[in-house]
Amino acid sequence: MKSFAESPVTSADKTFYQMRSDIVEGRITAGGKLSEMELSTKYAVSRAVVREAINRLATCHLVERKANVGARVVSLTPEGLVQLYQVRESLEGMAARLAASNMSDAEITELENLLQNHFEEVKQGQSYYQEAGDVDFHYRIIMGSKNNHLISILTNGIYHLVRMYRVQLGMAGPRVSTAFDEHKHIVQAIANRDGELAEMLMRRHILYSKNNIEKKLL
Known part of the structure; x- marks a missing residue:
């Protein structure tokens, strides 16, 4: 049986799993705007890696993108x-x-x-x-x-x-x-x-x- 304790294959995987956990558990605030620059510093990866993680999080419905606003964590409503x-x-x-x-x-x-x-x-x-x-x-x-x-x-x-x-x-x-x-x-x-x-x-x-x-x- 597969578990969500995945083994990261790449730096992008590791960043995605960590960001997903941080969002689910509230360490990244619900409804908060996501800054690629701040996140790249936080996770010690490039902005391209952060951008890929954000795109993957959007497919999990944890992040939403809005025109003229950018990427935000979904709000709990x-x-x-x-x-x-x-x-x-x-x-x-x-x-x-x-x-x-x-x-x-x-x-x-x-x-x-x-x-x-x-x-x-x-x-x-x-x-x-x-x-x-x-x-x-x-x-x-x-x-x-x-x-x-x-x-x-x-x-x-x-x-x-x-x-x-x-x-x-x-x-x-x-x-x-x-x-x-x-x-x-x-x-x-x-x-x-x-x-x-x-x-x-x-x-x-x-x-x-x-x-x-x-x-x-x-």
């Missing part, structure tokens, strides 16, 4: 959240349904173990922060769908924008414990090979998450 989560609810619901049919017993056991590890961390007072890739509950289910088109749309398209909302606005407070319970029920449905229930529970889980984040944006 109620409207953007609603549109993104409408797509996410549909596609991840489909992924959960397919995962119920296509994940192996061993993969389901690994998913259950992952959830238990997350539970132990939160029980010890740690926030519910999941790195991108294999240690992310949602990523595991996306990959478990075994549908390459769906995986590509989610992981190469909206995955990191979703993570930006989740990391910056959705991983703390009372929502943490209820999200755990929802994850547990989704895994149980997948383990029972009940695709219809898995999809319904995933869609409901994402709707609840959207509502939780939306309150923080209003």
Whole structure:
């Protein structure tokens, strides 16, 4: 299973991965303008490398270009959240349904173990922060769908924008414990090979998450 802990091949790859992480985790401010000169100094690379990274980030929907303004990090807005989560609810619901049919017993056991590890961390007072890739509950289910088109749309398209909302606005407070319970029920449905229930529970889980984040944006 591929993880987002990619091994950078070039300086451009390394810069892209680092900028993507910095945007998702808020070290580069949402809505902020991107200066090629400042970023080239920050990452100790040429402006051409920064420009390539910005172009790649635009394909991930983390950066937008506007005439007479230049490149900016996307803003986290109620409207953007609603549109993104409408797509996410549909596609991840489909992924959960397919995962119920296509994940192996061993993969389901690994998913259950992952959830238990997350539970132990939160029980010890740690926030519910999941790195991108294999240690992310949602990523595991996306990959478990075994549908390459769906995986590509989610992981190469909206995955990191979703993570930006989740990391910056959705991983703390009372929502943490209820999200755990929802994850547990989704895994149980997948383990029972009940695709219809898995999809319904995933869609409901994402709707609840959207509502939780939306309150923080209003």
